[in-house]
Amino acid sequence: MTDIPALKLKNQICHSLYSATNALIRAYRPLLDQLGLTYAQYLVMLALWDEDNVIIKNLVQRTRFDAGTLTPILKRLESKQLLTIAKSSNDSRQKVIVLTPQGKKLAECAKKTPDNITSQIAMSQEDAKQLKALAEQLYSLINTNLLGEIEQG
Template identity: 75%
Template sequence: MTDIPQLKLKNQICHSLYSATNALIRAYRPLLEQLGLTYPQYLVMLALWDQDKVIIKDLVQRTRFDAGTLTPILKRLESKQLVSMIKADEDSRQKLVLLTDTGRKLAQRAKQTPDNISCQIKMAPEDARQLKALAEELYSLVSNSLIEDSANE
């Protein structure tokens, strides 16, 4: 056993974020099951409902999934006939991801999901906005740090 505060689990930001993320994903699960989606699939669909007809590279940036993670998700969404993938006209090496009619219609069924989650969590809207802003700031700081570290190697 150690008395070093930096090594106490209760003092770790990463543990709090990890636990909160897992709890949030568990809260989403029954809502997303009704839509036939997993949480990662839901994030991809949110990105496509926001902007359809995008190349995979753009979807990687928007979802923050790496290509190795995103590709199987897209294949599964394609097998569910929610998206289709075609070669981009501008560059045949690039694949364009498009919502199908079924994928577009799913947005109507999914539109209550954010409100349903908010009702379950019962967090004040201002607190939720502040939490999102802090999480985005942390993501940016960590991402920039990783980019700098890899550039220095």
């Protein structure tokens, strides 16, 4: 046993974030099952419903999935006929992701998902916005520090 506060599980921000993320994903699961999507596929579809006909590099930036993670998700969504992956007409080295009519139509089915999640969580809009802002700030700080280390290393 240790008396070092920094090594206490109850003091770890990472544990709280990990637990909250897992709980949130579990809450999404029944809603996404109705859409035939996993949580990761849902995030990709959200990005594409926001902006369609994008190169993979753009989708990597917007979803924050690395290309190795994103590629199998895209292939699975393509096999579900929700999107197509084609060579860019501007640069044959680039792949363009385009929603199919079925993929566009799925947005209509998914439009109530955010409200359904919100109704399950007794959190004020103000707290939710603050939580989102703090999570974005944490992501930015960690990402900036990691990029700085890579550039120095």
